[in-house]
Amino acid sequence: MLEAIRSRAQGIFAWVIVGLITIPFALWGINNYFREGGEALAASVNGEEITTREFRAAFQRYTQQLRFLMREGFSEEMLDDPATKQRVLEGLIEQRLVLDAAGELGLGMSDSELSKVIHNNEAFQDETGQFDFQRYESVLNSQGLTTAAYEARLRLSLLSEQLASTLHLSAFATQQEMEDIARLRHQEREIGYGIVPSSKFRDAIQISDEELRQYYEEHPDEFRTPERVAVDYLRLTAKSLATDIPVDEQTLRDLYAESKDQFGTPEQRRASHILVQVPQGGDDAARQAAREKAEEALRRLQQGEPFEEVAKEVSEDPGSAQQGGDLGFFGRGVMDPAFEEAAFSLEKVGDLSEPVLSKFGYHIIQLTGIQRGEAPSFEEVREELAQKYRQQLAEEHFYEQAETLDNLTYENPFTLEVAAEALELPIETSEPFSRSGGSGIGANPKVVTAAFSEEVLQEEMNSRTLELGPNDLVVLRVKKHFPADIKPFEEVREKIQENLTLERAKAKAREQGDALVERLRQGEAPESVFAGEEAWNEKKFYSRRGEGIPREILKMAYGLPHPQSESPVFAGQPLGSGDYAVVGLYTVKDGDLKQLDEKARQSLAQEVEQMHGQVAYRGFIDELRAEADIKIYRDNL
Structure with missing residues (x-):
């Protein structure tokens, strides 16, 4: 549309187009620029806004993930699909719902807990298993993420896991469920089978030139070149x-001097802390009480009590209290800004901070280690x-x-x-x-x-x-x-002959196979029915994993009804190769939960509970959506 306008936008016609565009812009479009905050919305959830900027950032991340995962299979057309944009927006809406629900349930993720998760991630560790801040930044940069954006997403992910775990605790597997699943999953079937190969009929099939040309004329679309x-x-x-x-060399040296810090290993510090939480929405009295508790802990430390013992007794950080408050090594940009400033202002190992207020409460920090930053040489x-x-x-x-x-x-x-x-x-x-x-x-x-x-x-x-x-x-x-054209007959003659030969060989195999199945159903023994060129594979028990038997035949056998008497059930089916399979089902032996070892039973119970937990989590989210006030502004996407 725009290209057509561009190629014809001259003279009076151009001014008419400009006028047509201006009218709706004046009446509608310009209003967006006077919206409070100056930014359009993609959606709102219970009054909390999701801006188009947030949506575009999320959509960009989703695009990068698709490109990385699909590689050559990625298509730009996927990004033009309205369903793709809707999927990304639904993810943002769900994030808001999860955050709200986590807050109401009292779930949280402290900076120290978040830091531990990051430090324990092998992707961010060097060859010695130590957290490497430079590698951390490099990995995030390769994915187009800042540390702040990654940590916000990680915090949300961990909160979602907490919420899911909370719901999973309510899920349990009943004895009947366990028995039913074990009966079907560990079922074994006694199966015998034979195969009628289509190849045995190929040499005897003769196709005349008249038949070949008739097929060519009756199926022109098969030979059409697009x-x-x-x-x-x-x-x-x-x-x-x-x-x-x-x-030139000097340019590179100047660039090295300007960005030297980016190539070096930044300084890291190890610290322990004691946290006295301030309740959310707490008033001045609550804040003052928390500070006094922190000051009392500081006095005990200054009087010589071991930091580890005081932390275990006083600290309200569940992620570090039992480790004596130890947070491990961390660099800048990981912790709460106020906490980080205090930790990096301490000069010597063993120094204690005054009470430091962060969004989680008051901290007493002890510096326990320093790793000085190192910068590589220019070369x-x-x-x-x-x-x-x-x-x-x-x-x-x-x-x-x-x-x-x-x-x-x-x-x-x-x-x-x-x-x-x-x-x-x-x-x-x-x-x-x-x-x-x-x-x-x-x-x-x-x-x-x-x-x-x-x-x-x-x-x-x-x-x-x-x-x-x-x-x-x-x-x-x-x-x-x-x-578009149709290929000449001589060019496709051999292909037609091959196709017709194959189809007729398949038909012959099926015809003979059907006859063999009928003889088996009449009571003849498989050994006598398959006494010719074909071989009968003696009956044997096979599980659903089916080791030692073709998958198509196993699937067919597990689809047959249970034998209703001592007589086996016989059936036949063409295979993808063109051959024909004849299958006999003799016995069905159900799995028994009691026969599974303890480890297998526990694994099965966990699987069922996880399945119920996922259903519960999804139902919880659906309930949140149903009760939430959600507005979507599709025209802004």
Whole structure:
């Protein structure tokens, strides 16, 4: 739509369009700019706002996760699906509901507890198993996260786990449930089977030229080649620009001096603390009482009582009290700001702080260890500096060139050569691809949509500038158009013969297999029925895991009804290979809970309880949603 307006927006027509756009903007759109706070809403939950900025950030994180997990399978079209945006927004709404519920239930996550979780994460530890703040920042940066954003998300995740755990405690597995599941899961079936191979019939099948041609004429769609195009294109990426940027030594040394702290290992401190909590919404009297309790603890410490003993007795931090208040090593940006400032202001190991007020209450802090920061030499980080410098300049240069690419391919709509010469970009050519995509650049849905658009395919114009990914742009035009056609008979003759031979061999196998099943049902012994080329696999008990038996046959056998007498149940079924399977079910032996060892019974009980807990958690969230005042502003998404 916008491209059509752009290509025709001249003279009086342009002013008419401007007028049509201005009227609804004046009546509606400009109101958003005068909204209190100056920011549009994506939703609100019980009066708490979820801004479009929060939604866009969450959507960006979701996009990054999809790209990382799906890799080549990722499609930009997924992001245009309204259901995807709704899924992200629902996640934000659920987060607000969980936070509110956790607060009402008195659940919480102190900074020290959060710090312990982070420090114990192996992804953030060095080779010796110690927390490495530089690695911590590096891992988060690779995912586009700041430490503050990650810790907020982690706190929410842990609160959700607390809430789920609280609900799981109410779940239990009944004896009857355990017995029913054990009976089905550990069931064994006595199965015998034989296979009629379709290959044995292939050599005897003869197909005439007349039959081949008749099939060709009656099934033209099977031999139709779809409409395809090959495109010329210009591709501009920041990565390709970075390779051509020279870097002089002095520039790198200046950059090293400016960003030296980023490459070094920051100072870390180890501390123990005693926490005296201040109740949420507590008044001045409650705050004063907490402070006096903290001061009393400080006096005891100053009089020589061991910190560990006082912490175990006084501290109200459940995550550290039993460890004598020990919080381990931590760097800046992890703890509450007031706590962190006090901890890093202590000069010597053993020093005590005055009572420090954080959002959790009053802390008495003792410094128990210092790890001084270390910075690598210039030579050790020179290549990394050069790469970052080139990347930074490349991104700046990329936006300038992107504008030039867009302008020149628009101003010269019937050629790519002008832009290619100005930007010194090669004109590349794709392999032919259809409307369902192809290989290389033709695998990208945006490229396919643009290539088959009326503007590009029919009017033979350049496409608009397409964004294939971050700092990755392409403009294309059709080089050659291949209309849909039907392949000539001689080209597909062998394929038709192969297909017809296979189908008739399958039919022969099924015909013989059905006859064998009927003979078995009449009471003949499998050994005599399968006395020819085929072999009968003697009956044997198989569990649902089915080791030593083809999966298709096992699935078929477990789908048969229980034998109602001493006579087995026989049935037949074509296999995916084209062969035909004949199966006999002799006996069904149910699993017995009593036969499972204690470990297996406990595992089964935990599984059932977890399942009930998940149902309870989901029901709890649904109940919160039903009772909440939720407003969604879809037009702002």
